[in-house]
Amino acid sequence: xxxxxxxxxxxxxxxxxxxxxxxxxxxxxxxxxxxxxxxxxxxxxxxxxxxxxxxxxxxxxxxxxxxxxxxxxxxxxxxxxxxxxxxxxxxxxxxxxxxxxxxxxxxxxxxxxxxxxxxxxxxxxxxxxxxxxxxxxxxxxxxxxxxxxxxxxxxxxxxxxxxxxxxxxxxxxxxxxxxxxxxxxxxxxxxxxxxxxxxxxxxxxxxxxxxxxxxxxxxxxxxxxxxxxxxxxxxxxxxxxxxxxxxxxxxxxxxxxxxxxxxxxxxxxxxxxxxxxxxxxxxxxxxxxxxxxxxxxxxxxxxxxxxxxxxxxxxxxxxxxxxxxxxxxxxxxxxxxxxxxxxxxxxxxxxxxxxxxxxxxxxxxxxxxxxxxxxxxxxxxxxxxxxxxxxxxxxxxxxxxxxxxxxxxxxxx
Amino acid sequence: xxxxxxxxxxxxxxxxxxxxxxxxxxxxxxxxxxxxxxxxxxxxxxxxxxxxxxxxxxxxxxxxxxxxxxxxxxxxxxxxxxxxxxxxxxxxxxxxxxxxxxxxxxxxxxxxxxxxxxxxxxxxxxxxxxxxxxxxxxxxxxxxxxxxxxxxxxxxxxxxxxxxxxxxxxxxxxxxxxxxxxxxxxxxxxxxxxxxxxxxxxxxxxxxxxxxxxxxxxxxxxxxxxxxxxxxxxxxxxxxxxxxxxxxxxxxxxxxxxxxxxxxxxxxxxxxxxxxxxxxxxxxxxxxxxxxxxxxxxxxxxxxxxxxxxxxxxxxxxxxxxxxxxxxxxxxxxxxxxxxxxxxxxxxxxxxxxxxxxxxxxxxxxxxxxxxxxxxxxxxxxxxxxxxxxxxxxxxxxxxxxxxxxxxxxxxx
Numbered sequence: 001x002x003x004x005x006x007x008x009x010x011x012x013x014x015x016x017x018x019x020x021x022x023x024x025x026x027x028x029x030x031x032x033x034x035x036x037x038x039x040x041x042x043x044x045x046x047x048x049x050x051x052x053x054x055x056x057x058x059x060x061x062x063x064x065x066x067x068x069x070x071x072x073x074x075x076x077x078x079x080x081x082x083x084x085x086x087x088x089x090x091x092x093x094x095x096x097x098x099x100x101x102x103x104x105x106x107x108x109x110x111x112x113x114x115x116x117x118x119x120x121x122x123x124x125x126x127x128x129x130x131x132x133x134x135x136x137x138x139x140x141x142x143x144x145x146x147x148x149x150x151x152x153x154x155x156x157x158x159x160x161x162x163x164x165x166x167x168x169x170x171x172x173x174x175x176x177x178x179x180x181x182x183x184x185x186x187x188x189x190x191x192x193x194x195x196x197x198x199x200x201x202x203x204x205x206x207x208x209x210x211x212x213x214x215x216x217x218x219x220x221x222x223x224x225x226x227x228x229x230x231x232x233x234x235x236x237x238x239x240x241x242x243x244x245x246x247x248x249x250x251x252x253x254x255x256x257x258x259x260x261x262x263x264x265x266x267x268x269x270x271x272x273x274x275x276x277x278x279x280x281x282x283x284x285x286x287x288x289x290x291x292x293x294x295x296x297x298x299x300x301x302x303x304x305x306x307x308x309x310x311x312x313x314x315x316x317x318x319x320x321x322x323x324x325x326x327x328x329x330x331x332x333x334x335x336x337x338x339x340x341x342x343x344x345x346x347x348x349x350x351x352x353x354x355x356x357x358x359x360x361x362x363x364x365x366x367x368x369x370x371x372x373x374x375x376x377x378x379x380x381x382x383x384x385x386x387x388x389x390x391x392x393x394x395x396x397x398x399x400x401x402x403x404x405x406x407x408x409x410x411x412x413x
Numbered sequence: 414x415x416x417x418x419x420x421x422x423x424x425x426x427x428x429x430x431x432x433x434x435x436x437x438x439x440x441x442x443x444x445x446x447x448x449x450x451x452x453x454x455x456x457x458x459x460x461x462x463x464x465x466x467x468x469x470x471x472x473x474x475x476x477x478x479x480x481x482x483x484x485x486x487x488x489x490x491x492x493x494x495x496x497x498x499x500x501x502x503x504x505x506x507x508x509x510x511x512x513x514x515x516x517x518x519x520x521x522x523x524x525x526x527x528x529x530x531x532x533x534x535x536x537x538x539x540x541x542x543x544x545x546x547x548x549x550x551x552x553x554x555x556x557x558x559x560x561x562x563x564x565x566x567x568x569x570x571x572x573x574x575x576x577x578x579x580x581x582x583x584x585x586x587x588x589x590x591x592x593x594x595x596x597x598x599x600x601x602x603x604x605x606x607x608x609x610x611x612x613x614x615x616x617x618x619x620x621x622x623x624x625x626x627x628x629x630x631x632x633x634x635x636x637x638x639x640x641x642x643x644x645x646x647x648x649x650x651x652x653x654x655x656x657x658x659x660x661x662x663x664x665x666x667x668x669x670x671x672x673x674x675x676x677x678x679x680x681x682x683x684x685x686x687x688x689x690x691x692x693x694x695x696x697x698x699x700x701x702x703x704x705x706x707x708x709x710x711x712x713x714x715x716x717x718x719x720x721x722x723x724x725x726x727x728x729x730x731x732x733x734x735x736x737x738x739x740x741x742x743x744x745x746x747x748x749x750x751x752x753x754x755x756x757x758x759x760x761x762x763x764x765x766x767x768x769x770x771x772x773x774x775x776x777x778x779x780x781x782x783x784x785x786x787x788x789x790x791x792x793x794x795x796x797x798x799x800x801x802x803x804x805x806x807x808x809x810x811x812x813x814x815x816x817x818x819x820x821x822x823x824x825x826x
Contacts, residue, residue, distance in 0.1 A: 009493075031759045036428045037425050067418075103454065117454075136769060143760075339644055
């Protein structure tokens with residue numbers, strides 16, 4: 001038996017890498033004053049059908065539950081956030097600055113290496129319409145990637161504005177009901193043959209291609225870039241109106257982070273969705289909002305690709321996986337004495353391991369090394385003295401059992 | 414719109430409590446040298462139908478996916494663990510000592526307050542048949558609860574042994590095919606009317622009731638208790654052969670942790686499942702194994718019930734939620750200068766907040782207090798000097814912008 005297609009088992013090493021990513025995500029989000037929340041992994045299918053757009057809905061991992069409810073394993077967090085905010089916003093000061101780390105799902109035709117689940121960080125600011133919130137959020141996205149050791153040579157956040165295009169359409173008297181399809185066509189233009197995009201754009205093909213080529217500009221995008229320049233982050237961002245984002249609910253600034261080499265799909269993406277809370281609360285509550293998501297899969301590939309982030313991860317994981325103390329039981333008669341002291345050390349928070357059953361001393365020392373123990377304590381003929389060995393310096397001495405805690409502390413803390 | 418019945422939204426306060434529990438779980442499991450892993454939330458239904466027993470299967474949150482696979486949101490972790498170990502055991506030294514924290518699901522008739530999801534810690538030792546592993550695991554269970562601030566007055570781990578009962582049946586020449594039903598009857602005996610249990614037990618009713626009343630004993634259980642006494646944990650455990658556990662795959666020592674007041678369901682439970690790896694690998698691999706699980710729901714109720722653990726949690730959460738620095742922007746002209754320094758401080762790992770838009774100074778100070786800021790930096794007429802206020806002592810002084818990092822560090826670190 002094996003895992004279902006598209007689902008991962010996280011063996012200890014995989015789990016350590018996952019936790020490393022989670023820890024960086026959490027740490028930097030909190031530097032920005034964001035607080036953590038979480039929604040359920042299963043939601044009513046309707047929550048996504050309403051607003052997420054055709055790509056999400058086509059790949060929904062949905063089913064009918066035993067109570068005849070139409071439900072879906074969540075493909076994304078934003079609709080849950082809008083639902084929760086609509087229900088609870090009165091309990092919080094505005095703006096809300098929230099982040100969340102969780103697992104998300106999709107069901108699509110099985111392809112090699114395409115997963116049906118991944119983990120995602122979501123960061124959102126709710127209740128602030130000012131561009132200052134957009135700047136803060138893009139800066140957070142940049143700083144999260146920097147925290148992994150990526151530099152401006154490794155990635156760029158491409159910033160854009162859906163209003164640039166809706167203004168563009170309005171100027172050309174394009175009926176509003178065509179806008180969504182046109183935005184989708186522009187979103188796909190970099191990944192599709194020019195002819196296909198041209199067909200979708202119709203009479204707008206020439207001016208759109210010309211704009212994409214020359215590079216669009218707007219006062220708002222300039223102001224966004226200036227805000228990032230003030231923070232010293234100018235080298236990490238670029239205005240690119242070719243970015244539109246696939247999700248249907250975006251209304252203003254949108255952005256995506258890419259590796260500079262162009263080898264991978266987007267590392268992160270997000271934008272403003274000022275109407276979603278209103279739409280999900282049937283218009284009873286209006287709240288500007290914006291956010292972005294960063295997945296663990298592309299990020300993980302990029303960390304493995306670039307030496308500095310990869311080595312930072314390896315070093316962090318190696319350090320974090322070490323135990324503090326390995327207890328060598330050289331004489332089985334001393335096992336109860338050793339166990340009593342193991343308990344005392346664990347009570348003080350130390351990470352301790354020892355052989356559960358009688359084992360040759362040399363093999364115990366080998367295990368101590370394999371586990372990265374900083375201290376070895378040996379219980380044998382010397383009792384009631386204990387041999388203590390500093391595994392880094394190699395120094396060892398005999399100590400009284402009563403001095404054990406102090407001696408261990410002097411090496412480990 | 415709201416969450417599906419039985420599913421929780423974790424608003425920031427709920428999420429902080431959840432993370433507090435996760436952090437204690439993780440910390441103590443690692444003191445015991447356990448390493449973290451994780452499985453997928455969705456598995457083939459067959460994985461549970463095979464071995465988990467009738468209660469799990471009746472409440473499976475299962476469905477048919479779009480690829481016509483019979484799948485289930487996982488009700489428990491042990492079958493996944495046995496599946497993963499069967500596939501990967503050669504990659505690891507024995508015994509494996511693994512823990513995992515994840516979400517689990519069941520679908521049962523809707524009742525008030527009965528959830529359809531919960532989080533669970535799972536701790537397992539694979540590949541060690543010696544009773545030393547059972548002792549280690551029970552000690553871990555005790556120490557996790559102690560880490561929340563519970564004492565021997567608050568909880569007890571009741572230890573038992575299925576072999577006590579299978580020996581009992583064998584002595585009385587009970588056919589092996591009846592054993593499972595009899596174990597289920599004994600498991601439910603404390604929660605069901607005596608008559609109902611008697612009916613299920615048939616001719617064994619009298620000797621079973623007599624044994625439950627007088628208290629069963631065995632050399633193995635005595636040895637287990639002695640191992641815990643050696644560690645100073647005797648007051649936290651009690652032999653109670655009435656504990657059998659509902660899951661079908663247990664083979665030896667089983668145990669459950671309860672609140673002493675008897676107000677709640679079991680806080681944790683587990684035991685030996687020496688045959689499961691073999692059964693899930695179709696007999697190609699035999700591996701003794703044991704583990705326990707602790708859920709977040711009963712534990713959370715018990716933390717709220719008892720003052721010491723509750724206060725420890727509140728204190729930890731309050732400390733952890735504090736920001737380091739709040740930046741007051743007293744003059745809007747200073748906003749760019751403030752933002753440049755905010756970026757520098759965040760780059761050094763500090764948690765910083767500031768008003769995204771122009772705000773009255775008094776209100777900014779109020780927000781600083783609400784967020785638990787340890788330092789307030791004020792950017793105003795004094796620029797290029799910055800006013801720094803130690804929020805605990807109330808002291809404030811003017812510092813040069815160049816001394817900012819040092820001054821903040823002297824207060825926060």
